[in-house]
Amino acid sequence: MSTIRWGIIGCGNVTEVKSGPGFQKADNSQLVAVMRRDAALAEDYAARHGVPKWYSDAKQLIEDPEVDAVYVATPPSSHKEYVLQVAQAGKPVYVEKPMAMNYAECQDMIEACEKAGVPLFVAYYRRALPRFVKVKELLASEVIGEVRFVASTQLGRLVNNSSWRVDPVVSGGGLFVDVGSHTLDLLDYLFGPVAEVHGMAGNQGRFYKAEDIVTATYRFESGVYGTGTWCFASSQDLDRNEIVGSKGSISFSTFQDKPIVVTSAQGVEEIMIDHPAHVQQPLIQTVVNELLGKGTSPSSGLSGARTSKVMDTLLRGYYGT
Structure with a gap:
């Protein structure tokens, strides 16, 4: 494999400039499909950004044989659900920050990806700026x-x-x-x-x-x-x-x-x-490089989970969890 072909689940505001174009502009990387539950918005995003395919069903994007890796860009409440689905499909996953709703969910995501033998990355992009x-x-x-x-x-x-x-x-x-x-x-x-x-x-x-x-x-x-x-x-x-x-x-x-x-x-x-025009692009490049065996990304599921664990501790008294 010489190029990583990406699919995005949840093409909202964060993907317009910060991240989406980074998958198109990183070396050896292509954005080939996007998904949003609102089909009209998914189609509009694909047309504006020159993406070949769009879906309103995440399962279809995940199972697309032309999608090598998936970027989950939805709100945190659905991160775990989608990461587990991508892992089950045997594909690498790059998930938005915060990694999940809490540290326990992070652990479930890490375990699922380890069991499936696929890497898990988190979009804490400042590590590469x-x-x-x-x-x-x-x-x-x-x-x-x-x-x-x-x-x-x-x-x-x-x-x-x-x-x-x-x-x-x-x-x-x-x-x-x-x-x-x-x-x-x-x-x-x-x-x-x-x-x-x-x-x-x-x-x-x-x-x-x-x-x-x-x-x-x-x-x-x-x-x-x-x-x-x-x-x-x-x-x-x-x-x-x-x-x-x-x-x-x-x-x-x-x-x-x-x-x-x-x-x-x-x-x-x-x-x-x-900063570069698309602030996630440097981190995306490190992810692509790792997937191609050319380096290691500084932001993994393990590092992302550590941040969630710290936040859980600080918020425990307020939420009573």
């Missing part, structure tokens, strides 16, 4: 010495949000699960697995049932300590991670288009690395 790869390189160079701790703060303005992203029945939580998961997974990429985590969650804005504030403290297996605050009932927008070492610090944003700021004995340096 050049900006964050650079942060990892800076840490490895010890420009700030030995890392002591990392502090993450993400604030959002109070908004009466009614989308599925703040419906725990569909998303597994609120905006912390939707966007805060990116930061937690990025920290896992930079420092390795979390060994111990404590925290609290609550709802201060009272606009929806999901949590809108989460605070956390954690210790990574690597010995790095950390704190995090995610508040989406704030008066401001703020997105900042600061890594403090024995000889300096590195600060950067998870989402905002800002430079990496390195403070060391050499002074203060700002490093701006633009």
Whole structure:
């Protein structure tokens, strides 16, 4: 096999620019089929993006012999269902983040893929974006010495949000699960697995049932300590991670288009690395490369599940699970 032919289940907003075109533009990759329950929307997406086939039935796409691998881009409530179906069909699967509704579902998905002998990848695409790869390189160079701790703060303005992203029945939580998961997974990429985590969650804005504030403290297996605050009932927008070492610090944003700021004995340096037009494309390329035996993707089912496990721990008191 010289080219991976992809099918997408759930061609919604995330697939329009962030991910969908990445499957078409990555080397040795083709997007050959898409599925959406609304047939008219599936047909429209296929026509606009030049995709040869479209379906309104996921089973038909999964069983299509011309589809080698499947990208599940639906809300989290259906991730497990579709991943298990793809695994049963013996095909590799790339699933959107968060990986599932909870860590238990992640484990079921990993087990199913292992039993079927197919790889499982998760769309935590920041692991492959050049900006964050650079942060990892800076840490490895010890420009700030030995890392002591990392502090993450993400604030959002109070908004009466009614989308599925703040419906725990569909998303597994609120905006912390939707966007805060990116930061937690990025920290896992930079420092390795979390060994111990404590925290609290609550709802201060009272606009929806999901949590809108989460605070956390954690210790990574690597010995790095950390704190995090995610508040989406704030008066401001703020997105900042600061890594403090024995000889300096590195600060950067998870989402905002800002430079990496390195403070060391050499002074203060700002490093701006633009994101690609289709932000998932670099990670998609690593997945394609692994499927073709040319490398290893940095985002697997195992790493994705670790992030879900941390979130479960932080949200347990709020949801009583």
